[in-house]
Amino acid sequence: MLFALFESSRSALASIYAHGLRSFLTTLGIVIGVASVIAVVSVTQGMSSFIGDSFASLGSNSLTIASYTPFEDRMKGISARLTPEDLEMIEKRAEGIASITPLLYANRSSQIKYGSQTAFSQIMGTTYAYQDVSQSYTQHGRFLAQTDNLTRRRIAVIGDKVRENLSLPDNPVNEYVDIGGEWFKIVGLLETRGEMMGFSQDDIVLMPYATMVSLQGNQARTDIQIQLSLSENTEVEDVTRQVTTLLRNAHDLDNDEDDDFIVQTAEQLMASVETIIGMVTIVIGGIVSISLLVGGIGIMNIMLVSVTERTREIGICKAIGAKRHHILMQFLIEALLLSLLGGLVGLAIGYGLGTLISRAIEGFPPASIPLWSVALALGFSGFVGILFGILPAAKAANLDPIDALRYE
Amino acid sequence: MALIELQGITKYYEMGSQVVKALDGIDIEVSRNDYLAFIGSSGSGKSTMLNILGCLDRPTSGEYNLNGKNVEILDQNELSEIRNLEIGFIFQSFNLLPRANALGNVMQPLIYRNIGVRKRKEMAMEALTRVRLDDRVDHLPNQLSGGQRQRVAIARALVTNPSILLADEPTGNLDSRTTIEIMQLFDELHDEGQTLIVVTHEDEIAQHCRRIVEMKDGRIFDDSIVRSGSAKVTT
Numbered sequence: 001m002l003f004a005l006f007e008s009s010r011s012a013l014a015s016i017y018a019h020g021l022r023s024f025l026t027t028l029g030i031v032i033g034v035a036s037v038i039a040v041v042s043v044t045q046g047m048s049s050f051i052g053d054s055f056a057s058l059g060s061n062s063l064t065i066a067s068y069t070p071f072e073d074r075m076k077g078i079s080a081r082l083t084p085e086d087l088e089m090i091e092k093r094a095e096g097i098a099s100i101t102p103l104l105y106a107n108r109s110s111q112i113k114y115g116s117q118t119a120f121s122q123i124m125g126t127t128y129a130y131q132d133v134s135q136s137y138t139q140h141g142r143f144l145a146q147t148d149n150l151t152r153r154r155i156a157v158i159g160d161k162v163r164e165n166l167s168l169p170d171n172p173v174n175e176y177v178d179i180g181g182e183w184f185k186i187v188g189l190l191e192t193r194g195e196m197m198g199f200s201q202d203d204i205v206l207m208p209y210a211t212m213v214s215l216q217g218n219q220a221r222t223d224i225q226i227q228l229s230l231s232e233n234t235e236v237e238d239v240t241r242q243v244t245t246l247l248r249n250a251h252d253l254d255n256d257e258d259d260d261f262i263v264q265t266a267e268q269l270m271a272s273v274e275t276i277i278g279m280v281t282i283v284i285g286g287i288v289s290i291s292l293l294v295g296g297i298g299i300m301n302i303m304l305v306s307v308t309e310r311t312r313e314i315g316i317c318k319a320i321g322a323k324r325h326h327i328l329m330q331f332l333i334e335a336l337l338l339s340l341l342g343g344l345v346g347l348a349i350g351y352g353l354g355t356l357i358s359r360a361i362e363g364f365p366p367a368s369i370p371l372w373s374v375a376l377a378l379g380f381s382g383f384v385g386i387l388f389g390i391l392p393a394a395k396a397a398n399l400d401p402i403d404a405l406r407y408e
Numbered sequence: 409m410a411l412i413e414l415q416g417i418t419k420y421y422e423m424g425s426q427v428v429k430a431l432d433g434i435d436i437e438v439s440r441n442d443y444l445a446f447i448g449s450s451g452s453g454k455s456t457m458l459n460i461l462g463c464l465d466r467p468t469s470g471e472y473n474l475n476g477k478n479v480e481i482l483d484q485n486e487l488s489e490i491r492n493l494e495i496g497f498i499f500q501s502f503n504l505l506p507r508a509n510a511l512g513n514v515m516q517p518l519i520y521r522n523i524g525v526r527k528r529k530e531m532a533m534e535a536l537t538r539v540r541l542d543d544r545v546d547h548l549p550n551q552l553s554g555g556q557r558q559r560v561a562i563a564r565a566l567v568t569n570p571s572i573l574l575a576d577e578p579t580g581n582l583d584s585r586t587t588i589e590i591m592q593l594f595d596e597l598h599d600e601g602q603t604l605i606v607v608t609h610e611d612e613i614a615q616h617c618r619r620i621v622e623m624k625d626g627r628i629f630d631d632s633i634v635r636s637g638s639a640k641v642t643t
Contacts, residue, residue, distance in 0.1 A: 003522045018507050316503045319464060320564065321492020321520040323485045401464050405503065 004329055012334035015306075016341070026302040027342030029295025030384065034343045034377045036288045038350025041281060042367035043357055048277045050365030051270060062133055063236065064269070065090075065226040065243060068262045080251075080260035081223035089250055090226065094242045096234035101129035103225040104212045106180070112166060112205065113178035119165035121158075123179065123205045125212020126227075133229045141173035141188035148208040155211075157188040159202035179205065180215060236265050289380065295342065296384035303335050303392035314396050315404025328397035335389025336382055343381030347374060409476065411571060411603055412438035412461065417470035419456050419626075430456040431467070432626035438572075438605065443598045445614040446607045448623035455576070457623065458607045462495050462574045463487045475571050492520050496565025500577035502557040504549040504564075510536060511545040514564045521568070535567035536560070539593060555586030562593060566602075573597065575606045579613060591616050 016023045067080040084102060091100050104125035112119050130136070131143045138157065148155055156179065163172050172186045184207065193201040207215075213222065230239055240263045247261055307314070314327055354367035419431040431453050438444055446454045459465035460472065463479055466487075472480045475494055482490065497503075504513045514532035515525075523531070536542050539559040549557055558578060565573055575594070579587040595616060598604055606617060614620050615634070622630040 003524075007519050014507065312503070313505055316505060317516065318488060319462070319491060319497050319503070320517040321488050321568075323488045323520065326520060402459055405464075405499075 004326060005333070008326070008329040008333045009337065011330055012337050015334055016337060019306075022302065023338060023341075026299055027295070027338050027345070029298040030292060030339045030342030030381050031295075031346040031349065033288060033292035033295050034346025034381055035350035035353060036291065037285055037377055038347055038369060038373060039353040039357065040284045040288060041373040042351060042354030042369045043364075044277050044281045044284075045370055045373070046354070046358055046365045046367040048274050049368060051273055051277075061230040061234075061236070062266060063228050063230070063239060063243070064264045065228075065247070066262055066264070067223050068260060070258070079223070082226060082247075082261060083222060084224065086247060086250055087224065087226050090228070090243055090246055093246055094239065096231050096239050096242075098229045098231040099129040099132040100226065100228040101127045101133055102209050103130070103227055104209055104216075104222065105225075106212065106215075110205075111180065112162065114166040114168055114175065117166045119162060121162050121165070121203050121205050123207065123212075125207055125209040125215075127209050130206065130227065133227045136193070137191050138188035139191045140171045141186070143188055144206060144208055149210045152210045152214050153208060154182060154184045155187045155207065156184040157190060157206040158186055159190045159200075159204040160192045161200045161202035162205055163189060165203075179207075182215065236267075240265070292380060292384055295381075296339065296388040299335055299338055299385060300388035300391060303331060303338075303389060304395065306334075307331065307392045307396040310396075311399060311404050311407040314399050315401050315407065318399070318401035319405060324397045327399075328393045331393035331396045332386060332389045335393065336385040339381045339385030340378065343378045346381070347377055350377075410437040410439045410473075411442070411475060412436070413471075413473040414460075415471040417460060417467045417472060419453075419460060419465070420468045429626050431460065434470070434626075434628060436621065436628060436631070438603065440603055441598070441601050442603050442605075443594075443616075443618040444605050445617035445620045446605065446623060447609060447611075447614050447620060448629070449609065451625075452623040453626040454607045454609075454623055456626075458574060458576050458605075461572075461605060462497060463490045488520070492517055492568060494571045496568060496570040496573045498558070498561050498565050498573060498575040498578045500580040502549070502554075502561045502581070504557060504560055506549055509546045509548050510541060510552065510560045510563075513549070513560055514567050517564060517568050531567050532563070535563040538566060539563045553586070554582050555589055558582065558586070558590055559593070562590075566597075572603045572605055575604065577608055578606065579608075579610070587613075 065082060067082045069078065069080045073079070087100065087102050091097070102125070106123035106125075110120050110123045112121055112123075126144065127149050128144050128146050137143070141157070143157055144155070147153075156177065158168075158172065158177075162168075163170075166177065168175055168177075168186075172189055175186050176183050177186060178184075190202065190204070190206075216222070228239075230236065243263055244259065248259065251260055253260065314322075317327065351367070351369055354369070358364045358367045414434050414436045417431055417434040418429065421428045421430055434457070446457055448454050456465070460467050463474070463482075464487075466482075467480050470480065471478065474490065477490070479487070479490060491497075505516060508516065511529065511532050514535050515528045518528045518531060533542065533545065536545055539562050541556060541559050541563065544552060544556060544560075547556075549560070552560065558581075562573075573594075578594075579590055582590065591613060594604055594606070598618075604617075606613060608614055617634065619631070619633050621628055
């Protein structure tokens, strides 16, 4: 059996080599299929390992608490929220918290003007504690101070991207910008943090929490986010449990009711982002694998042609003693080798493509190919080869030697 | 015991509603080292006879003993094995594998015997030397002349050391000079003890043989020993 396998591979290779161009064109479908799978996987995998790194740098000792309204409740007009009272309560009663800060996102236009320049940015109201929680520091000027909050000062700390968009000077401290029709003095410029997943982390405007509240006017239903960092030697799970209990009590939730808030760690955030990337990989991979099927049909087509073409040869081989399995094996292995070769070429091209894509887009993480995708691509193309090789090979093996010998 | 024993062999083909009797009750024995020619006009059943003798086809009825084995009951795979072990084919149109060189063609039947490549090469070289073609081993069939191609085919038939050589119009595609060469080779093989069966419609070819069987309408019309002993003929 092994002997026959070896001999069949030898003659299959010879036959593939003999029709070089045709073999290449035949495998093109597989090549393109595998190349696109690998390109997609390498880019998304590179991205996900990069995201992992970025989250790790965020520190795993911070928690984000946000309100959560199930979709059904939202349809009924009910919306859960977190209030400043919740924050106060957590701050007072939970243990193991190093610093805690509210985050209030602007609910109106986030348009910023400076001179004739206009830009849009993410505007948040927060407190001095945000500096510790998010590990963001200023390169010019100062961060928000506690007194800023108490006196609702109209000041802002901006990210570098905002400065760039508004054509502010390199040191924008003491310049005034227009946010939502109010004048704000810039007191600090944050350190550059770069991009994450193609989103700038420097496109951000921070103002005192109280200022943001007053800007939003008499909004009775303020919904804030709470960010907190843990003190050393504190378990994330421990704090999560405390916060959950406190909030459930404060929100009067019965035992059978679900939480109306979510407590997220950086790890959970990372996990959810990775879930999304995984889904994208699977969906795109699925679409692309259709092209592998098409490639397989191409191989079947050419193998059928090749069987017809070589009918006489098959007849000769049968006359001098080839059995069914000799012929079957030869054509099956030829189909298998064709698609495996296509898979290998596709692998190389796909890797090149992935690298090219990640190089071409600035700030994009480098491509990386996990071993499982290599195994999958080759395994799948091999499977396609065998699947679509069976029919032609069986046709060849079942030829009658006399008819085959007579075939012109 | 005779090498080949045919008893009441028939081969019928159905052509629509008509039944064509290609072979209609053949009884014949061929002994070892026989040198036999089947002659007859086209449609006489020669080719069908060759297919049956060569185990390419199975008879409709009758009994066929080849080298002591009952052949007519075997399936396609078993027939392949018998062909590989017992029979060497030589065809009118040579039937070489176009993409393999002379050596590769001669090695081919040995693959089906699971013989390793080194041993295969050795045996093939021996066979090619026997047909005086050892200087052309790496030529492809289309780089060889007709006579050379037929000699490669003969080497391929000989390499398995078969019980019988079956030649179907072996010189049909050759000029007269190469015809003589090939027939001389056949004569030599016969002298060495090989059993040969030649199907032909040319009298000259048949004259080389020791025994001539004439066929007509699927039956044996005449079966005569022409010469006994050596068949060496100078032409």
